[in-house]
Amino acid sequence: MTNQQLDIIRALGVSVTFDPGLEIERRIAFLSDYLKAAGGRAYVLGISGGVDSLTAGLLAQAAASRLRETGYDAQFLAMRLPYGRQADESDAQNALATICPDRTVTVNIKSAADAIMDELRGRAGGFSETAREDFHHGNIKARQRMIAQYALASSVGGLVVGTDHAAEALMGFFTKFGDGAADVLPLSGLNKRRIRTIALLLGAPQTLVFKTPTADLETNAPLRPDEDAYGLSYEEIDDFLEGKVIGRSAHARILEFYRTTAHKRAPPVAPENFSPSSRGSCRT
Numbered sequence: 001m002t003n004q005q006l007d008i009i010r011a012l013g014v015s016v017t018f019d020p021g022l023e024i025e026r027r028i029a030f031l032s033d034y035l036k037a038a039g040g041r042a043y044v045l046g047i048s049g050g051v052d053s054l055t056a057g058l059l060a061q062a063a064a065s066r067l068r069e070t071g072y073d074a075q076f077l078a079m080r081l082p083y084g085r086q087a088d089e090s091d092a093q094n095a096l097a098t099i100c101p102d103r104t105v106t107v108n109i110k111s112a113a114d115a116i117m118d119e120l121r122g123r124a125g126g127f128s129e130t131a132r133e134d135f136h137h138g139n140i141k142a143r144q145r146m147i148a149q150y151a152l153a154s155s156v157g158g159l160v161v162g163t164d165h166a167a168e169a170l171m172g173f174f175t176k177f178g179d180g181a182a183d184v185l186p187l188s189g190l191n192k193r194r195i196r197t198i199a200l201l202l203g204a205p206q207t208l209v210f211k212t213p214t215a216d217l218e219t220n221a222p223l224r225p226d227e228d229a230y231g232l233s234y235e236e237i238d239d240f241l242e243g244k245v246i247g248r249s250a251h252a253r254i255l256e257f258y259r260t261t262a263h264k265r266a267p268p269v270a271p272e273n274f275s276p277s278s279r280g281s282c283r284t
C-alpha cells in the first residue's frame with residue numbers, strides 16, 4: 001500500500017477491521033442518538049431501487065422503530081422520486097417491500113426538472129448546444145430530488161438521510177448539493193462490498209444487494225453502470241479502500257478522480273480556507 005493510499009483511507013474513515021454485526025449496531029445507535037439529540041421526529045430518504053438507499057433505509061427504519069419502543073416519537077419516511085417512469089421501478093418497489101417504511105411519499109420530479117432545463121435552454125446562451133446537455137439534466141434531477149427531500153423533512157421535523165459512502169466519496173461520484181447534500185450519513189466510511197455485507201445481514205434480497213450500481217441520471221443512457229463512468233470496477237475501488245495492492249493504472253486513475261473532486265468533499269471555498277498554492281481544478 002502507498003502512503004497516499006493510506007492517507008486517503010484514513011481521510012475517508014475506512015476502518016481496518018470490519019465486523020458487520022457491530023457496524024449495524026453502531027450505525028443504528030448513531031441514527032437514533034442523533035435524532036433525539038437534534039429533537040427530530042423523522043428520517044427522510046429517497047429509495048431508488050439501489051443497494052445504498054436500501055441499506056440506509058433498513059438502518060433508518062430500525063432506528064425509528066427502536067426509538068418508538070423507548071417512547072420517543074420517530075418515523076421513517078421513504079420517498080420515491082422517479083423521473084417519469086423509472087426503468088427499474090420493480091426494484092424500487094421490492095426495496096420498499098423489504099424496508100416496510102412507516103410511510104412512503106411519491107413525487108415525480110420530471111416536470112420540475114424539465115421546467116428548469118427548458119428555462120436554461122431558453123435563457124442561458126449556448127446551454128442547449130452543449131454535448132453534455134443530458135449530463136447537466138442528470139445533475140438537475142439529483143438536485144431536484146434533494147429539494148423534495150428537504151421540503152418533506154422540514155414539514156415533519158425530520159432529517160434528510162444521505163447515502164454517501166467511502167467508494168463514492170473516493171471517486172467524487174455524486175452531485176454537489178444534490179445527492180451529496182444530507183443531514184446524516186449512516187453509510188459513511190463503508191466501501192461497496194461492506195455495504196452489501198450489511199444489507200445481506202439486515203435481510204435484503206440477493207437480487208437487490210448484488211444489482212449493478214447505477215446513478216441512472218442520463219435520459220439517453222438509462223441504468224448506465226457506475227463502473228462504465230469510472231472506467232474501473234467496484235472490486236478495484238473496494239480493494240484500494242481496504243489497503244490492497246491493485247493494478248498500477250487503476251491505482252493512478254483512482255488518485256486522479258480523488259484529486260480532481262477534492263472540492264466536492266470540502267466546504268465551499270472562502271478567503272479563509274484558500275491558499276493560492278493549493279492546486280484547484282475545475283474538472284470533475
Ligand SMILES: Nc1ncnc2c1ncn2[C@@H]1O[C@H](COP(=O)(O)OP(=O)(O)OC[C@H]2O[C@@H]([n+]3cccc(C(=O)O)c3)[C@H](O)[C@@H]2O)[C@@H](O)[C@H]1O
Pocket residue numbers: 138139142168172173174175176177178179214215216217226229263264269280281282283284
Ligand atoms: N476546483 C473547484 N473548486 C470549487 N468548486 C468547483 C471546482 N471545480 C468545479 N467546481 C464546482 O463543482 C461543479 C461540478 O460538480 P457537480 O455539480 O457535482 O457535477 P459533476 O461532478 O460534474 O457531475 C456529477 C457526477 O456525479 C455522478 N453522480 C451524480 C449523482 C448521483 C450519482 C450516483 O452515483 O447516484 C452519481 C454523475 O453521474 C456525474 O458523473 C462545477 O459546476 C462547479 O460549480
Ligand SMILES: Nc1ncnc2c1ncn2[C@@H]1O[C@H](COP(=O)(O)OP(=O)(O)OP(=O)(O)O)[C@@H](O)[C@H]1O
Pocket residue numbers: 045046047048049050051052053054079080081082083086145163179212213214215216
Ligand atoms: N429514483 C430515485 N428515487 C428516490 N431516490 C433516488 C432516486 N435516484 C436516486 N435517489 C437517491 O439518490 C441516492 C444516490 O443514488 P445512488 O445511485 O448513489 O444510490 P443507490 O441507487 O441507492 O445505490 P447504487 O449506487 O447501488 O445504485 C440514492 O441512494 C437515493 O437516496
Ligand SMILES: [Mg+2]
Pocket residue numbers: 048049050213214215216
Ligand atoms: Mg442508484
